[in-house]
Amino acid sequence: MPLAIVTTIPETRAAIRAARSQGLSIGLVPTMGALHAGHRALIHQAREETGYVVVSIFVNPTQFGPREDLARYPRPFEKDIEACSQEGTDLVFHPSPQVVYPPSFRTWVEVHDLQDRWEGATRPGHFRGVATVVLKLFNIVQPDIAYFGQKDAQQVRILQQMVRDLDVPLILKVCPTVREADGLALSSRNQYLDPEQRQAATVLFRSLEEIQARVGGGEKDVPSLHRLVEDRVNATPGARLDYAAFVHSDTLLPMERLEGTVLVALAVYVGTTRLIDNILLTT
Ligand code: AMP
Numbered sequence: 001m002p003l004a005i006v007t008t009i010p011e012t013r014a015a016i017r018a019a020r021s022q023g024l025s026i027g028l029v030p031t032m033g034a035l036h037a038g039h040r041a042l043i044h045q046a047r048e049e050t051g052y053v054v055v056s057i058f059v060n061p062t063q064f065g066p067r068e069d070l071a072r073y074p075r076p077f078e079k080d081i082e083a084c085s086q087e088g089t090d091l092v093f094h095p096s097p098q099v100v101y102p103p104s105f106r107t108w109v110e111v112h113d114l115q116d117r118w119e120g121a122t123r124p125g126h127f128r129g130v131a132t133v134v135l136k137l138f139n140i141v142q143p144d145i146a147y148f149g150q151k152d153a154q155q156v157r158i159l160q161q162m163v164r165d166l167d168v169p170l171i172l173k174v175c176p177t178v179r180e181a182d183g184l185a186l187s188s189r190n191q192y193l194d195p196e197q198r199q200a201a202t203v204l205f206r207s208l209e210e211i212q213a214r215v216g217g218g219e220k221d222v223p224s225l226h227r228l229v230e231d232r233v234n235a236t237p238g239a240r241l242d243y244a245a246f247v248h249s250d251t252l253l254p255m256e257r258l259e260g261t262v263l264v265a266l267a268v269y270v271g272t273t274r275l276i277d278n279i280l281l282t283t
Helices: 009-021 036-048 077-086 126-141 150-165 187-194 195-200 203-216 222-232
Strands: 003-007 026-031 053-058 090-094 144-147 172-174 239-248 261-270 273-282
Touching: 003 009, 003 077, 009 026, 009 053, 009 090, 009 126, 009 187, 009 222, 026 036, 026 126, 026 239, 036 053, 036 144, 053 077, 053 126, 077 090, 077 144, 077 203, 077 239, 090 126, 126 150, 144 150, 150 172, 187 273, 203 261, 222 261
Parallel strands: 003 090, 026 053, 026 144, 053 090, 144 172
Antiparallel strands: 239 261, 261 273
């Protein structure tokens, strides 16, 4: 089937109705474009598991703060379409901001508590924008399965909560983080890094690996693990720690001693670019 590129909600609904009438299940991969191998892995999994694969490409203005990179966020649309096509996407939904947020727009989705911690503390309003646009995409596409990356661990946790709380009838699947050879998690924002910063950016994964090794060796004391991250980041020119979170994977609340399933999530500025990464540990 050739790739359909649509910009309106009625066209999207019509295409999906047609696919459903052929008995196909629907997979949705929400993205902001600038697609890389991480996104492609999500599309690939959707292609394997569902009959009709929808990729949304929408740089969602409501999840950016006033001092963030909305205007300069990369938008290589032709390349993105090629990537979608190569991965066997059936439909790309590429709406304008006016289609998603008409002037009369009034309704917001907030996932309380979970939205205010970590990423939400540094980026107020970010998860309200994410949850709102994702629920809209769910309602427009009505997928059987929606695919998200573990790279954005807090986002996944918030969306799982939203799906549960609002009885959204779909399965949310979480796919592993895709990394460069040196461990750097793929991100559309990596292209902001100059060669020196690109080198410095490996501090996130190196720190996570060392934490994993220490925890494997029996370390459970969070303050000493936190110091380890601080030391590594401080020793990296151009890098500045935003936070290192050692939290319950369910509540995202911090712990003093590691116990159960622990999410270790880092946010580090490299120059002016803010990078995040995480690992899940079972202690
Ligand atoms: P974005 O375009 O950054 O909003 O990301 C769209 C989806 O791709 C989200 O579910 C992300 O978690 C996921 N994603 C981004 N980077 C990666 C990566 N390196 N590995 C796996 N999934 C990713």
